[in-house]
Amino acid sequence: MGLRFDPTRPIYLQIMEWIKRQAVRGVLRPGDRVPSVRDLARELQVNPNTVARAYRELEREGFLFTLRGQGTFITRDAARLARERQRLLEQAVQHFLEGLRELQPSPEEAERLMEILRRQLHDDR
Amino acid sequence: MGLRFDPTRPIYLQIMEWIKRQAVRGVLRPGDRVPSVRDLARELQVNPNTVARAYRELEREGFLFTLRGQGTFITRDAARLARERQRLLEQAVQHFLEGLRELQPSPEEAERLMEILRRQLHDDR
DNA sequence: CATAGTGTACTACCGGAATAGTACACCGAC
DNA sequence: GTCGGTGTACTATTCCGGTAGTACACTATG
Numbered sequence: 001m002g003l004r005f006d007p008t009r010p011i012y013l014q015i016m017e018w019i020k021r022q023a024v025r026g027v028l029r030p031g032d033r034v035p036s037v038r039d040l041a042r043e044l045q046v047n048p049n050t051v052a053r054a055y056r057e058l059e060r061e062g063f064l065f066t067l068r069g070q071g072t073f074i075t076r077d078a079a080r081l082a083r084e085r086q087r088l089l090e091q092a093v094q095h096f097l098e099g100l101r102e103l104q105p106s107p108e109e110a111e112r113l114m115e116i117l118r119r120q121l122h123d124d125r
Numbered sequence: 126m127g128l129r130f131d132p133t134r135p136i137y138l139q140i141m142e143w144i145k146r147q148a149v150r151g152v153l154r155p156g157d158r159v160p161s162v163r164d165l166a167r168e169l170q171v172n173p174n175t176v177a178r179a180y181r182e183l184e185r186e187g188f189l190f191t192l193r194g195q196g197t198f199i200t201r202d203a204a205r206l207a208r209e210r211q212r213l214l215e216q217a218v219q220h221f222l223e224g225l226r227e228l229q230p231s232p233e234e235a236e237r238l239m240e241i242l243r244r245q246l247h248d249d250r
Numbered sequence: 251c252a253t254a255g256t257g258t259a260c261t262a263c264c265g266g267a268a269t270a271g272t273a274c275a276c277c278g279a280c
Numbered sequence: 281g282t283c284g285g286t287g288t289a290c291t292a293t294t295c296c297g298g299t300a301g302t303a304c305a306c307t308a309t310g
Contacts, residue, residue, distance in 0.1 A: 009133050010267060021227050036286065047269045052288075069277030069286050085228060092224040093238060097245050099217040102146050103210060110246045113218060117242065120222050121235045135297060161256065172299045177258075194256045194307030256307070262300085269294075277286070 003044060011046055015054035020063065023074050024085040030076045034064065037072075128169060136171055140179035145188065148199050149210040155201045159189065162197075 003018050005011055022028045034040070037055065041048040055072050058064040062080065066072045075081070105113065128143050130136055147153045159165070162180065166173040180197050183189040187205065191197045200206070230238065 008135060008138055012267080013133055025227055025229050037288090038285085049270085050268060053267095055287085066287060067277080068275075068288085071286060088224070089228055089230065089234070089238070092221060092228070093241060095224075096217060096221040097242070099213070099220075100246070102150060103214055103217070104150050105214065105246075109214070113214070114239070114243060114246065116218060117222070118239060121225070121230075121239065137297080162258090163255085174300085175298060178297090180257085191257060192307085193258085193305075196256060251310100253310080254308090257305090259304080260302080264297105264299080266297090267295085270292085272290085274289080275287090278284095280281105280283080 012050050012054040012057070015040075015044070015046075015051060016058055019054070019058060020084060021088070023063070024081055024088060028074050030074055030078050030081065032074045033071045034074065137175050137179040137182070140165075140169070140171075140176060141183055144179070144183060145209060146213070148188070149206055149213060153199050155199055155203050155206065157199045158196045159199065 003014070005014055019028070019034060023030075023032075028034065034055070035043065037048050037051045041051045044051070055064060055066070059066060059072070062077075063075055063084075064072050065075060100110075100113070128139070130139055144153070144159060148155075148157075153159065159180070160168065162173050162176045166176045169176070180189060180191070184191060184197070187202075188200055188209075189197050190200060225235075225238075
């Protein structure tokens with residue numbers, strides 16, 4: 001269970017993002033069932049209401065759908081997931097650039113950072 | 126006034142980070158006075174208590190110091206600021222890499238991202 | 251001295267996040 | 281039908297962030 005909560009942000013939002021990331025990277029595939037509200041709550045050590053809220057919001061977004069009495073499932077709309085993945089990628093780059101711009105790294109620092117990034121991106125698979 | 130609040134995180138934390146960024150990038154220099162609690166509160170459209178809390182925490186961290194009746198000031202410890210700057214840089218890279226790793230970009234995507242980063246880092250100054 | 255501008259402390263109140271507990275309707279399998 | 285597992289709805293409670301308002305001690309300026 002790889003989920004560490006940021007204590008400064010609502011848990012239900014972090015659960016939502018966590019589910020999205022798992023679906024987007026293929027750990028959860030279109031049509032897959034996500035854990036039951038009670039199971040996930042026990043696993044994450046949070047209240048079932050909190051998980052239920054995350055599921056509810058994700059369903060409102062069309063990211064999940066539920067079958068009463070059966071469970072909650074990842075949308076079967078693969079294009080939806082692909083779009084979300086693209087959005088997350090762009091957002092990550094955007095965030096990073098904004099953060100850097102504010103710190104105004106020198107050309108040397110910038111070069112050093114790029115080197116680190118290049119190494120990491122090619123190493124870890 | 127370039128500060129947009131993320132509604133999912135406490136305002137006082139975002140003010141703290143904002144001050145730090147300004148100090149670290151030299152907009153605010155060691156020993157400079159920061160706006161009064163009331164002024165900044167009016168400028169950011171928040172309650173003076175919220176700004177006061179941000180200042181209080183930053184003073185507890187040794188990042189600010191106050192002179193009663195005069196105002197609140199950036200620490201004169203330049204090394205402290207340099208260390209903070211380094212910390213923010215590393216944190217930005219770390220965050221970015223974690224975000225990417227989760228999305229598992231293909232080699233082609235990774236190459237495209239690096240290209241975007243390189244262009245942005247060399248362009249915008 | 252008086253005044254205005256500092257930070258600071260305090261009370262009161264409101265709203266949202268999270269917890270705890272209970273209950274209900276639905277589905278599948280025995 | 282019964283039973284266990286689903287999602288869902290609801291109330292009550294606690295905690296914390298944020299707001300509002302007041303008051304006080306300090307400093308610089310005049």
